[in-house]
Amino acid sequence: MERMAVYPGSFDPITNGHLDIIKRGLRFFDRLTVLVAYNPNKSGLFSVEERMELIRQVVGDDPRIRVDSFSGLLVNYVRDNGAQVILRGLRALSDFEYEFQMALINRRLNRDIETVFLMTGYKWFYTSSNLIKEAASHGGSVRGLVPEIVLQKLQAKYSTINGKG
Ligand code: ADP
Numbered sequence: 001m002e003r004m005a006v007y008p009g010s011f012d013p014i015t016n017g018h019l020d021i022i023k024r025g026l027r028f029f030d031r032l033t034v035l036v037a038y039n040p041n042k043s044g045l046f047s048v049e050e051r052m053e054l055i056r057q058v059v060g061d062d063p064r065i066r067v068d069s070f071s072g073l074l075v076n077y078v079r080d081n082g083a084q085v086i087l088r089g090l091r092a093l094s095d096f097e098y099e100f101q102m103a104l105i106n107r108r109l110n111r112d113i114e115t116v117f118l119m120t121g122y123k124w125f126y127t128s129s130n131l132i133k134e135a136a137s138h139g140g141s142v143r144g145l146v147p148e149i150v151l152q153k154l155q156a157k158y159s160t161i162n163g164k165g
Contacts, residue, residue, distance in 0.1 A: 004083035012044035017124030075110040
């Protein structure tokens with residue numbers, strides 16, 4: 001049986017921390033769906049389509065990786081796509097409580113699905129999409145924390161938003 005996992009997140013935008021989890025996850029799973037999980041009532045910096053496009057560009061054409069988006073109940077997506085595992089990354093202790101709750105509720109909703117956590121690579125301990133956006137919006141350099149293409153898109157977005165574009 002193929003081992004299939006779903007890696008859900010906002011990915012607004014994808015960072016090197018996310019990429020590290022994707023690469024390491026592929027050592028344990030035959031197939032991985034990177035899922036842009038979104039709330040239709042909340043808009044991010046990048047649209048869902050832009051986020052998916054950035055993920056596609058960054059992961060390249062690896063046949064083991066699929067990029068998709070979804071706004072419903074995660075365990076239903078995982079079940080309907082024939083996967084058994086939800087993959088998540090853990091950074092600081094502050095991630096833990098939220099992730100613990102999510103893992104427990106998802107397990108309660110579907111006992112056949114397990115959440116598997118990978119500890120962050122130490123280089124990405126403080127890398128979050130929110131901090132990256134915050135720094136980039138004020139002109140701070142986030143080079144090295146996000147892939148080059150994401151860096152360019154962030155700069156383009158903020159130069160438009162800040163009226164310089
Ligand atoms: P963020 O918290 O950066 O906004 P997401 O909501 O897209 O990111 O997160 C999706 C998943 O990826 C979560 O499990 C989150 O803990 C994990 N993740 C995000 N950034 C990192 C990182 N730097 N190292 C490890 N895991 C991460």
